[in-house]
Amino acid sequence: MSATGIPTELREALLAAARVPRLLLSSDYDGCISPLVSRPEDAVPNPASVAAIEAAGALADTAVAVVSGRELAVLAELSGLRVPVTLVGSHGSEFDTGFAVEITNEHRELLGRITDELRTIAAEHPGTRVETKPASAVLHVRNAAPDDAETALQRARSGPATWPGVEVTEGKAVVELAVIETSKGLALDVLRDRFGADAVIYLGDDVTDEKAFAHLHTETGDVSIKVGTGDTTAAYRIEDTDDVATVLEFVTARRREWLADNA
Numbered sequence: 465m466s467a468t469g470i471p472t473e474l475r476e477a478l479l480a481a482a483r484v485p486r487l488l489l490s491s492d493y494d495g496c497i498s499p500l501v502s503r504p505e506d507a508v509p510n511p512a513s514v515a516a517i518e519a520a521g522a523l524a525d526t527a528v529a530v531v532s533g534r535e536l537a538v539l540a541e542l543s544g545l546r547v548p549v550t551l552v553g554s555h556g557s558e559f560d561t562g563f564a565v566e567i568t569n570e571h572r573e574l575l576g577r578i579t580d581e582l583r584t585i586a587a588e589h590p591g592t593r594v595e596t597k598p599a600s601a602v603l604h605v606r607n608a609a610p611d612d613a614e615t616a617l618q619r620a621r622s623g624p625a626t627w628p629g630v631e632v633t634e635g636k637a638v639v640e641l642a643v644i645e646t647s648k649g650l651a652l653d654v655l656r657d658r659f660g661a662d663a664v665i666y667l668g669d670d671v672t673d674e675k676a677f678a679h680l681h682t683e684t685g686d687v688s689i690k691v692g693t694g695d696t697t698a699a700y701r702i703e704d705t706d707d708v709a710t711v712l713e714f715v716t717a718r719r720r721e722w723l724a725d726n727a
């Protein structure tokens with residue numbers, strides 16, 4: 465999709481958002497800024513999206529944020545993005561100032577048991593693996609044969625996912641078990657308030673992004689964009705990570721023009 469190929473209604477919504485006094489431009493990472501890949505550690509960002517994000521972050525009265533399921537430190541390393549871009553990890557609960565809720569010894573003990581159990585499952589299903597984060601553990605099945613993938617996921621769902629205090633998030637070829645509640649929507653609320661944004665644009669491709677979409681107010685100028693297929697409450701849909709770059713470039717260019725015209 466080229467800039468001229470952005471669907472008319474989405475284009476108009478983005479143009480309006482680019483012309484508010486204070487704009488928050490935000491996105492998910494995996495599946496939006498970075499194409500989905502087999503190994504989580506290989507998820508490099510689309511250079512065009514990085515360039516657009518960095519350019520937007522340099523504009524006046526414009527905040528840029530990436531709100532990801534990743535551990536914050538990993539998100540920073542993989543994306544290479546730095547201040548003034550705000551990074552929020554662990555599905556909206558891990559800020560540069562720390563976690564939104566305190567992680568206690570009880571949480572750590574539960575996380576240890578979850579991780580052990582998921583590792584036991586992974587050891588018995590070739591191609592599956594466990595990713596650990598400060599408040600959750602993720603069972604990845606993208607590289608497993610379909611039978612192993614499904615059985616491993618079912619064992620996680622009927623086992624540790626049912627334990628008291630465990631928060632379950634289904635994702636793309638993953639099930640994630642956390643010891644705290646997470647919400648990308650609450651993270652967007654915090655960022656909106658912190659910056660005093662008049663409009664928020666958010667792009668996301670996965671189930672956890674639905675919580676972000678639910679906190680946007682499209683009737684007052686926020687723009688929610690689903691990337692790829694699947695059910696969504698987002699107002700608009702685009703196809704892939706190249707389209708994400710196109711949208712980010714379009715918003716950044718229009719915002720720069722509008723700021724110059726209104727200086």
Ligand SMILES: O=P(O)(O)OC[C@H]1O[C@H](O[C@H]2O[C@H](CO)[C@@H](O)[C@H](O)[C@H]2O)[C@H](O)[C@@H](O)[C@@H]1O
Pocket residue numbers: 492493494495499500501502503504505507531532533534535555595602604606635636637638640670672
């Ligand atoms: O909120 P996001 O930034 O989209 O992060 C969601 C999860 O992304 C990662 O997993 C996904 O991407 C991997 C790399 O492309 C892919 O192999 C996996 O199948 C996807 O589910 C990450 O590993 C998770 O920790 C994030 O929660």
